[in-house]
Amino acid sequence: MNSKKEILGLAIFGGEKTFSTVKSTSNLVQPNREKFYDYIENSYQKHQFTNNGPCVQLLENRLATIYDVEECVTFCNGLWAIVLALKVLALEGKTEIIMPSLTYRRMGDIAAWLNLTPRFCDVSKSTLAITRKEIEKCITDETAIILAPHPIVHLCNCEDIANFALEANIPVLFDSVEAAYATVNKQSIGGFGNAECFSMHASKFINGFEGGFLTTNDNNLATTLRNIRDFNSNSIDSINAFGMNAKLNEIHAAMTLANIDDIPDQIIRNKLLYRTYQNGLKQSGFNLVCYSEEETRTYKNILVQITAEWPFTREETISLMHMENMLVRPYYSPPLHQKSTTYKTIFENLSLTEQLSKEYLLLPSGDHVSIQDVEKICEFIHFIKNNSEQIVVGIRK
Numbered sequence: 001m002n003s004k005k006e007i008l009g010l011a012i013f014g015g016e017k018t019f020s021t022v023k024s025t026s027n028l029v030q031p032n033r034e035k036f037y038d039y040i041e042n043s044y045q046k047h048q049f050t051n052n053g054p055c056v057q058l059l060e061n062r063l064a065t066i067y068d069v070e071e072c073v074t075f076c077n078g079l080w081a082i083v084l085a086l087k088v089l090a091l092e093g094k095t096e097i098i099m100p101s102l103t104y105r106r107m108g109d110i111a112a113w114l115n116l117t118p119r120f121c122d123v124s125k126s127t128l129a130i131t132r133k134e135i136e137k138c139i140t141d142e143t144a145i146i147l148a149p150h151p152i153v154h155l156c157n158c159e160d161i162a163n164f165a166l167e168a169n170i171p172v173l174f175d176s177v178e179a180a181y182a183t184v185n186k187q188s189i190g191g192f193g194n195a196e197c198f199s200m201h202a203s204k205f206i207n208g209f210e211g212g213f214l215t216t217n218d219n220n221l222a223t224t225l226r227n228i229r230d231f232n233s234n235s236i237d238s239i240n241a242f243g244m245n246a247k248l249n250e251i252h253a254a255m256t257l258a259n260i261d262d263i264p265d266q267i268i269r270n271k272l273l274y275r276t277y278q279n280g281l282k283q284s285g286f287n288l289v290c291y292s293e294e295e296t297r298t299y300k301n302i303l304v305q306i307t308a309e310w311p312f313t314r315e316e317t318i319s320l321m322h323m324e325n326m327l328v329r330p331y332y333s334p335p336l337h338q339k340s341t342t343y344k345t346i347f348e349n350l351s352l353t354e355q356l357s358k359e360y361l362l363l364p365s366g367d368h369v370s371i372q373d374v375e376k377i378c379e380f381i382h383f384i385k386n387n388s389e390q391i392v393v394g395i396r397k
């Protein structure tokens with residue numbers, strides 16, 4: 001590992017990279033191997049690899065307990081969990097789905113899979129979250145459903161949004177991928193609105209290689225989704241005979257179970273990295289977006305707001321850091337309404353979203369990043385800030 005002493009040592013000017021391997025923003029958490037093998041042994045013994053096997057059943061029970069809900073339904077990934085849940089929940093005959101524009105890059109496509117038109121709403125400046133007020137502005141006679149994702153670091157006010165949806169008689173699905181394991185008023189999320197969806201992609205908090213799940217207290221919804229994810233082959237009700245293959249298999253469930261055992265330790269490790277960033281980024285020109293200290297949080301992501309003191313544009317910052325193998329990422333940028341799509345979208349003035357989409361950056365974090373790595377990253381940030389005048393001359397010519 002190389003730390004910078006002079007400007008010509010920067011990788012952008014041909015110097016050695018700070019890191020020889022990439023430091024990304026993906027979690028890539030690896031559980032204890034033996035635990036993983038122990039779980040999968042169970043499926044092996046039973047000669048069952050998929051179709052609601054022992055690991056999937058155990059996993060659904062454990063997740064229902066963790067999230068304090070009646071039902072957990074697993075899927076092959078988070079995206080299909082969301083698509084299928086929306087398919088079942090959306091009001092029939094209505095055409096619009098409300099979602100923020102500042103969110104996960106495939107959210108608009110999810111709507112398009114369902115022939116729903118996304119109506120993009122704005123977010124709160126302080127939390128980057130969808131709010132009741134912004135949702136209310138987007139309600140029309142055509143509203144079929146609200147898709148409310150929790151942003152990164154902060155949570156949306158899911159209590160408020162769920163209450164509003166109930167009053168308005170419109171279903172709401174929470175995308176809780178980035179809020180995994182979080183609490184609201186010391187109570188676990190998982191039971192808000194009609195349902196909540198989560199991902200077990202390797203980059204997310206609970207790594208199952210791939211996978212997704214839904215939590216709900218609606219038993220009918222859970223039963224319907226269990227049928228749909230398995231071809232709906234057992235359904236005798238012909239109205240209900242819509243189906244696909246979106247099941248989770250045993251090996252992914254085993255990996256997820258092993259990672260669930262590791263959650264308390266993972267949070268401790270994540271928090272140490274977060275604290276190191278918190279110290280290292282003081283007076284850096286980057287404002288760390290801070291987690292609530294009163295509630296349970298996973299500290300998985302490191303999000304910073306670029307302040308007026310920071311001497312580079314965000315794009316210059318990304319180039320400088322990518323050259324060093326620090327794979328920083330802009331936060332949900334571009335926002336969805338500014339992407340060209342093959343399907344129709346609806347939105348009004350989203351100038352706040354547009355402004356916010358330029359201000360934030362995710363810094364490297366996860367299981368492959370060490371405390372020493374974070375110290376190097378913070379040192380690098382201070383180094384380029386302190387030498388910005390000369391660096392700017394070099395990169396803007």
Ligand SMILES: *Cc1c(COP(=O)(O)O)cnc(C)c1O
Pocket residue numbers: 077078079080104149175177178198199200201210211212
């Ligand atoms: C990753 C992600 C998804 C999709 O999950 P996959 O398991 O990768 O399909 C959905 N929503 C958000 C907010 C995500 O970050």
